[in-house]
Amino acid sequence: MASARRRTNASRACPHCGASVPARARACRECGSDAETGWRDEEELFLQSIELPEFDEEDYRAAVGELRGRPGASTRKPRWVIWVAWILLVALVLLFVLAG
Numbered sequence: 001m002a003s004a005r006r007r008t009n010a011s012r013a014c015p016h017c018g019a020s021v022p023a024r025a026r027a028c029r030e031c032g033s034d035a036e037t038g039w040r041d042e043e044e045l046f047l048q049s050i051e052l053p054e055f056d057e058e059d060y061r062a063a064v065g066e067l068r069g070r071p072g073a074s075t076r077k078p079r080w081v082i083w084v085a086w087i088l089l090v091a092l093v094l095l096f097v098l099a100g
Helices: 002-009 042-049 057-067 079-099
Strands: 011-013 020-022
Antiparallel strands (some): 011 020
16 A cells, blocks of 8 residues: 555656656646646747648739739749740850851
8 A cells, every 4th residue: 555655646757847746746836837738838838829821822822923913923934035045045055066
């Protein structure tokens, strides 16, 4: 019977602050952490309570288009930019071939 009392009266260290917590205690007397909150500190509990909106790629692209002044605009480059790049590349290659 004495060994049973020792087991129930044994204490453990608080995972958060290191204070002695009685075995049957539901919360730490020093920092207030408990098993329900996962023995977290106040900052972690505050951050956990913040509800963030779900990320939606389509909404993001629409918002970026509105900021740029083009509602519903995509992030693709215009075709003329691609054509100009190809023409410059071909011209550069011809320049090296003719110069060498």
